[in-house]
Amino acid sequence: MDEIKIITPEDLQKKLEAGEKLELVDVREDEEVEEGMIPGAKHIRMGDIPAHLDYFDIDKEYIFICRSSRRSENVCYYLQEQGYKVRNMIGGMLQWTGETK
Template structure:
């Protein structure tokens, strides 16, 4: 199985602070994202990824986020096998020290 590319929370934070336009996808459950998401991230629960493949564009790279990076890693493997460009944020939200936004 091909290795999944990763990004650290620190690297991601620097890119966001530099104003880079990134495709962030948070795959946690509803009751987890209420505690805050990285600003600009789109919320698609892990179990809903297969039904939402048409959201993803094979020309873009997506960064996946969950609580600890385990689920997002699974999503990365799944999407990479389907030909998508993916990157997993190592450590997940447990390791994120940057800004978070709260959804209603």
Template sequence: MEEIQTITPEELQKKLEAGEKLELVDVREDEEVAAGMIPGAKHIRMGDIPVNLDYFDKDKEYIFICRSSARSGNVCYYLQDQGYKVRNMVGGMMNWTGDTK
């Protein structure tokens, strides 16, 4: 299996603070995101990813987020196999110190 590209919460925070336009997807469950999501992230639960493939564009890179980075890693492998550009936020929301909404 091909390695998945990653990004740390700190790197992501710096990019957002610099005003970079990023495609963030939070794959946690509804009750988890209710406690706070990174501003600008789109919520698509892990189990709903396969039926939402038309949301993704192969020309864009997507950063996937979950609580600990295990589920988002699974999503990254799945989408990378389908030819999408993906990156996993290592450490997940447990290690996110930036803003949430």
């Protein structure tokens, strides 16, 4: 199995502050995202990902986010097997120091 590409919360924050257009997907549960999501992230619960494959564009890279980065890593493996370009934000929202909404 190919390794999953990663991004650190710090690097992600820098890219967002630089105005980069990124495809962020938060795979946490509803009650978790109520505590705050990275602005611009799309919320698709981990369990709903298989039913939402039509949301993903094979030509774009998606950055996946969860609380600690374990669930998002699982989602990354799943989508990478389907041929999608993915990146896991390591450390998850526990390590995120940027703004949330």
